[in-house]
Amino acid sequence: MTNPFYDPYKVLTKVYAEGAHLKIALNDSGIEELNRARTVKTVYGVLENDGYLSLCIKTFAPKSPKQAVRTLLKISLYWLVFLKKPRYMVTDTAVDLCKKLGKGGMAGFVNAFLRKFDESKVTLPHGDEGLSVRYNFPLFAVKKLKAQYGERAEKIMGAKSHGVTVRFVRGEEKYTARPHEKTPFEHVSIFENFPPDEGFYAGDYTFQSVGSVAICSVVEPCETFLDSCAAPGGKSVLLSGKCKNITASELHAHRVSLIEAYCCRMGVQNVKAVQADSSVYSPAWENAFDGVLCDVPCSGLGTVAENPDLPLRKTEESLGGLKQTQRAILNNCSRYVKKGGYLYYSTCSILEEENDAVVGAFLRENPAFELVKAECPLPHEKTNYGLQFLPDTAFGAGFYVSKMRKKI
Numbered sequence: 001m002t003n004p005f006y007d008p009y010k011v012l013t014k015v016y017a018e019g020a021h022l023k024i025a026l027n028d029s030g031i032e033e034l035n036r037a038r039t040v041k042t043v044y045g046v047l048e049n050d051g052y053l054s055l056c057i058k059t060f061a062p063k064s065p066k067q068a069v070r071t072l073l074k075i076s077l078y079w080l081v082f083l084k085k086p087r088y089m090v091t092d093t094a095v096d097l098c099k100k101l102g103k104g105g106m107a108g109f110v111n112a113f114l115r116k117f118d119e120s121k122v123t124l125p126h127g128d129e130g131l132s133v134r135y136n137f138p139l140f141a142v143k144k145l146k147a148q149y150g151e152r153a154e155k156i157m158g159a160k161s162h163g164v165t166v167r168f169v170r171g172e173e174k175y176t177a178r179p180h181e182k183t184p185f186e187h188v189s190i191f192e193n194f195p196p197d198e199g200f201y202a203g204d205y206t207f208q209s210v211g212s213v214a215i216c217s218v219v220e221p222c223e224t225f226l227d228s229c230a231a232p233g234g235k236s237v238l239l240s241g242k243c244k245n246i247t248a249s250e251l252h253a254h255r256v257s258l259i260e261a262y263c264c265r266m267g268v269q270n271v272k273a274v275q276a277d278s279s280v281y282s283p284a285w286e287n288a289f290d291g292v293l294c295d296v297p298c299s300g301l302g303t304v305a306e307n308p309d310l311p312l313r314k315t316e317e318s319l320g321g322l323k324q325t326q327r328a329i330l331n332n333c334s335r336y337v338k339k340g341g342y343l344y345y346s347t348c349s350i351l352e353e354e355n356d357a358v359v360g361a362f363l364r365e366n367p368a369f370e371l372v373k374a375e376c377p378l379p380h381e382k383t384n385y386g387l388q389f390l391p392d393t394a395f396g397a398g399f400y401v402s403k404m405r406k407k408i
Contacts, residue, residue: 002032002035003078003093003096003097003100004035004038004093004134005037005072005075005076005081005093005094005097006097006100007029007035008039008043008046008075009071009072009075009097009101010029010030010031010044010046011025011026011029011031011039011043012025012043012046012074012075012228013018013067013068013071013360014029015026015043015047015309016022016067016070016273017067017068017071017314018254019038020269021029021309022307022309023307024306026039026040026043027045029377030270035392036195037193038215041334042075042078042079043141044308045078045082045083046074046078047136047201047308047309047312048136048308049078049082049136049373050074050136050311051132051133051136052122052124052134052136053073053074053077053078054070054074054166054381055122055124055133055297056077056081056117056119056122057070057073057074059075059121059122059123059335060113060116060117060118060121060184061073061150064087065106065109068101068103069106069109069110070111071112072097072098072323073092073094073113073114074397075094075116076090076091076093076094076110076114077164079093079137080117081113081119084408085251087114087115090114090298091114091115091278094110094111094114095107095111098110103347106245106311108283109259109333109339111387113330119171122390123184126178127322128142128146131146131154132159134158135154135157135158136304136308136311137157137301138311138314138315138316139318140315141299141301141311141314141351142157144353145157145350145351146349148244148287148313148351148352149390150222151217152390152392154250155392156363156390156391156392156398157304157397158392158393159217159305159391159397160305161194161306161388161395161396161397162181162190162396163193163194164182164191164192164194164207164394165180165186165189165190165191165192165207165208165209165210165213165289165395166187166188166189166190166191166194166205166206166207166208167185167188167205167206167208167238168187168188168189168204168205169203169204169205169206169266170204171199171204172187172204172205172289173198174199175191175194175205176340176400177355179190179191179192180261183210183213183378183393183395184377184378185210185213185214185217185377185378186189186209188210188213190210190395191320194207198261200265201265203262205264206234206237206262206265208234208238208244209303209306209397210395210397211302211303211348211389211393211394211397211398212234212235212238213238214378214394214399214401215234215235215293215295215344215346215399215401216239216242216390217344217376217377217378217402218277218344218374218375218387219239219242219243219291219293219344219401220242220290220342221242221243222242222243222289222290222341222342223243223244223245223290224241224243224244224245224247224288224289225242225243225245225247225289225290225291225292225293226246226247226248226249226285226288226289226291226292226293226336227239227244227246227247227248227293227295228249228251228276228278228292228293228294228303228329228333228403229249229250229251229278229294229295229296229297229329230248230249230259230273230294230295230372231248231250231252231255231256231258231259231260232255232258232259233248233258233260233261233263233271233273233332234262234309235262235293235295236248236259236262236263236268236271236273237262237263237266237271239267240263240270243270243290244270245269245270245272246270246272247271247272247274247289248271248272248273248274249273249274249275249276249278250273250274250275250276251275251276251277251278253275256274256275259271259273260273260316262274267389276315278294278329278332278333279325279328279329280332281331281332281335282336284298285336286335286336287312287335287336287339288308288336288338288340289336289337289341290337290338290340290342291297291337291341291342291343291344292333292334292336292337292341292342292343292344293328293344293346294323294333294343294345294346295346295347296325296326296329296330296332296345296347297325297345298322298347298348298349298354299314299319299322299324299349300314300345300349300392301314301348301349301350301351302349302350302389302390302397302398302399303348303396303397303398304349304391305391305396306396306397307395318400319353319354321356322354323353323354323358326347326354326358327358327361327362330343330345330358330359330362331362331365331366334362334366334369334406335353338406339406339407339408340405340406340407341404341405341406342372342404342405343369343385343403343404343405343406344400344401344402344403344404345359345362345401345404346400346404347399347400348397348398348399348400349400350388350390350391350399350400350401352383354400355383355385355386355388355400355402356383356385356386356400356402357387359385359386359402359404360384360385362403362404363385366367368406368407368408369404369405369406369407370404370407371402371403371404372388372403373403374401374403375388376401378394379393380393380394385402386400386401386402386403387400387401387402388400
C-alpha cells in the first residue's frame with residue numbers, strides 16, 4: 001500500500017514549492033483514487049492550519065528545515081494534532097517516506113522532531129498576529145477586517161466552507177436523497193462530499209459556488225449580455241437561461257477554451273466565448289449590450305474557507321495593482337452598455353476598498369450611470385452601493401455585487 005503521506009506530499013509540494021493552486025495541484029498530481037478522500041482531507045487540513053503548523057515547526061526546530069522537510073513535518077503534525085493519530089504511527093510513516101524520497105539523511109531529524117514535539121509548549125502570538133495564525137489569514141488582511149467589521153471580523157475569518165455546492169439541471173431527485181443543505185436558490189444544494197459521476201459529464205449538474213449563483217440572481221433578463229472575465233464559464237452558462245445571446249470574454253486563450261468546454265458539457269449554445277482584454281476598449285462593443293457583468297480579478301479573501309492556499313499568495317502590495325485593474329475594467333466595460341441597460345460589478349472579496357470604494361468612485365466619475373437596488377435571497381449586508389455577502393452567514397462564502405443602470 002502507498003505510504004499515506006506520499007500523495008499529500010506530492011500535492012503540497014506543488015502548492016508550496018511550485019506556487020500551484022490547490023485545486024489544480026489535486027487534479028494534476030496523479031493521486032491514488034482509492035484514498036482520494038483521505039488525501040483531500042489532509043491537504044486541505046494542512047493548508048487551513050498552515051500558520052499554526054509553521055509555528056509548531058518554528059517552536060521545535062531551532063533552524064528552519066528545507067521546504068521538502070517542512071512539508072513532510074506539516075503533514076505529520078496535522079495527523080498528530082488535528083486527526084489525533086498515534087505518535088508512533090505518524091513518526092514511522094514520516095520516516096519511511098523520508099527514506100523513500102531519497103532524503104534518508106533527514107530521517108533522523110524528522111524522527112527526533114516528532115518524538116519531542118509537545119503541543120502544550122506551542123504559544124500563539126498576542127493580538128493580530130495570533131489571529132493571523134489561528135484563522136490562516138494574512139496579517140494585513142486581519143488588520144483591515146478588524147478595522148472594517150470590528151468584533152465580527154473573527155466570525156468572518158473563522159467561518160468554514162459548508163461543502164460542495166451543486167447546481168442541478170435535471171435528475172436532481174437522484175442525488176438529493178443523500179444528506180444535503182438547501183440554499184435559497186432553486187435546484188442548488190450543498191453536500192459534504194460529491195464526487196463527479198456520469199451525470200456531471202452528461203450536464204445533469206455542475207459545481208458552482210453559491211456566490212456565483214447569487215451574483216447571477218441579481219442580473220435582469222435581456223437580449224444581449226457581456227460576461228467579462230468569464231472563465232471558467234459558470235455564470236455565463238447559468239445566465240444563458242435568462243439572456244438570449246451571451247458573449248463571454250476572457251484574457252487568455254486557454255481560459256477561453258475552459259468556457260467553451262463548460263458550455264459544451266452543459267449543452268449550452270447561446271454563449272459565444274471570445275478572447276479579449278476587458279480593460280482595453282473594443283469599438284465593436286460600444287453600446288452593444290443590454291447587460292454587462294464585470295466579475296473582476298480581486299484578492300479573493302472571501303473564499304479563503306474554500307481556497308486555504310490563497311493566503312500563501314496574498315500581500316498588501318498586490319492589492320494596489322488589483323484596484324487599478326478593477327477600476328480599469330469597470331470604466332472600460334461601462335462603454336459597452338446600451339442606454340437603459342444594466343452594469344454589474346462583482347468580486348469575491350470582503351474588503352470595502354475592492355467593492356464599495358470602486359463602485360462609489362465610478363459613479364462619481366460617470367454621471368450617465370445610476371445605482372439600482374439589488375435584491376438577493378441569500379443573507380447579506382446592504383452597503384452604500386451594493387450587497388456584501390459574508391462567510392459567517394453565506395455558507396462560508398464572501399463576495400459582493402453592485403447593480404447600476406445607464407440612464408443617458
